[in-house]
Amino acid sequence: MSIEPFDAVDVIHAKRDGGVVPEPALRWMVDAYTRGYVSDAQMASFAMAIFQRGMERDEIRVLTDAMIASGERMSFADLGKKTVDKHSTGGVGDKITLPLAPLVASFGVAVPQLSGRGLGHTGGTLDKLEAIPGWRAALSNEEMFAQMRGDVGAVICAAGSGLAPADKKLYALRDVTGTVEAIPLIASSIMSKKIAEGTDALVLDVKFGSGAFMKDIDRARELARTMVALGTDSGVATTALLTDMSVPLGLAIGNANEVRESVEILAGGGPSDVRELTVALAREMLALSGMPDADVEGALDNGRAMDVWNAMIRAQDGDPDAALPTPRETHTITATADGFVTAMDALPFGVAAWRLGAGRARAEDAVVHAAGVDLHVKPGDAVRAGQALFTLSADDAARFPRAIEALEGAWTIGDTAPAATPLVRERITA
Known part of the structure; x- marks a missing residue:
């Protein structure tokens, strides 16, 4: 039996007492946990020490690199194209990946969008796309490369299990030990997967507000700066936008209805906030790919991006022209007074x-693809008593009471329209 070079208790003590864990010991801790030598109880204790004491920039870099080293690292060097990806920290109605990937690809840049599924109130990109008849998320590396090369x-597909397996193990542990919010652990989790993916450049959409993971803009800014630094230190050109998730994004929250709204954006229409954020992120991605002056809005308006969308869906066995699932039951909530919608809290809608x-x-x-909420108004809109505000959709009417209960107090109607607030608050670079 081999003798381990470090002891988990010593590593825990170092961080618990506010010290910096030496690089060899930190790399060993991640490796030993991945192979089962360090127990869940020990790693939970270490995660709590990180949560309480924090980590220095170099420690977070080493932690991230050790998680990358736990699995495979992809390379797109043979594609003959620049590659750029986007990651969002998630929110209510956030379907931006769907129109964004084909929009950026329409400029000749490869977009490897390895995505996940939803859990809780934040929807998953793969769940949304699976509302399209025939579309499949699971692709081999060969299929993925062929789709990007051609x-x-x-490509929007499921991430393989070989990328950063240490993160998968630690992610599950954080969820049940009260350490989800630790910024070093969030940043290393997201960036280990994105750096292992092998993209040349990365744009981060870091959200704040009631419907976001980070409620506070200062915490969101700290997370964004940490992730941009990690990407930069690893040789990935990285920028971030801080975006407001206090109000649902767009008018559709669900799966099939979010696909429908994404197609509207690709057709040159759709809600103004979804278009604004899609364009802002596309400009960031293309600037990092050497095209700062790309006519992004033109590619939405002239059908170029839609052509790539149709090709992308067909390449993964989906039918872009097929009817999307429709709900068996709907329930509409109406306004009880005249006035203006003065507030709309994103989280209850999610x-x-x-x-x-x-x-x-x-x-x-399983998710119900036709289920969700469609908004007919947003903050600032004038309404009349009896006017439809929101339509709830489900396959079983028995689901409506608890959904309506979640929405109690989630919006207000007042005498004056609220002042508009910007969707994109800050841009963060290295």
């Missing part, structure tokens, strides 16, 4: 869509 240029069946409580749960 005329399509963009919870309502989840309770209607659009999300899952456990990883093994």
Whole structure:
């Protein structure tokens, strides 16, 4: 039996007491946990020490690199194209990946968008796309490379299990030990997967507000700066936008209805906030790829991006022209007074869509693709008593009472329209 070079208790003590864990000991801790030598109880204690004491920039870099080293590292060097990816920290109605990937790819840049599934009130990109008849998320590396190398240029698919397996193990542990919010652990989790993916450049959409993971803009800014530094230190050109997730993004929250809204954006229409954020992120991605002056809005308006969308869906066996699932039951909530919509709290709308069946409580749960919430108004809109505000959709009317309960107090109607607030608050670079 081989003798281990370090002891987990010593590593825990070092961080618990506010010290810096030496690089060899930190790399060993990640490796030993991945292979089962360090127990869940010990790693939980170490994660709590990180949560309470924090980590220095170089420690976070080493932690991230050790998680990357736990699995395979992809390379797109043979594609003959620049590659750029986007990651969002998630929110309510956030379907931006769907129009963004084909939009950026329409400029000849390869977009490897390895995505995940939803859990709780934040929807998963793969769940949304699976509302399209025939579309499949699981691709082999060969299929993924062929799709990016060819005329399509963009791929949205499930990430393979070989990328950063240490993160998968630690992620599950954080969820049950009260350490989810630790910025060093969030940043290393996201960036280990993105750096292992092998993209040349990365744009981060870091959200703040009630419907976001980070409620506070200062915490979101700290997370964004930490992740940009990690990408830069690893040789990946990285920038971040801080975006407001206090109000649901767009008018659709769910799966099939978010696909429908994404197609509207690709057709040159759709809600103004979804278009604004899609364009802002596309400009960031293309600037990092050497095209700072690309006519992004033109590619939406002239059909170029839509052509790539159709090709991308067909390449993964989906039918872009097929009818999307429709709900068996709907329930409309109406205004009780005249006035202006003065506030709309994003989180309750996400919870309502989840309770209607659009999300899952456990990883093994199925989603109802037709379930969700459609908004007919947003803050600032004038309304009359009796006017439709929101339509709830489900396959079982028994789901409506709990969804309606989630929405109690989630919006207000007043006498004066609120002042508009910017969607994109800050741009963060290395």
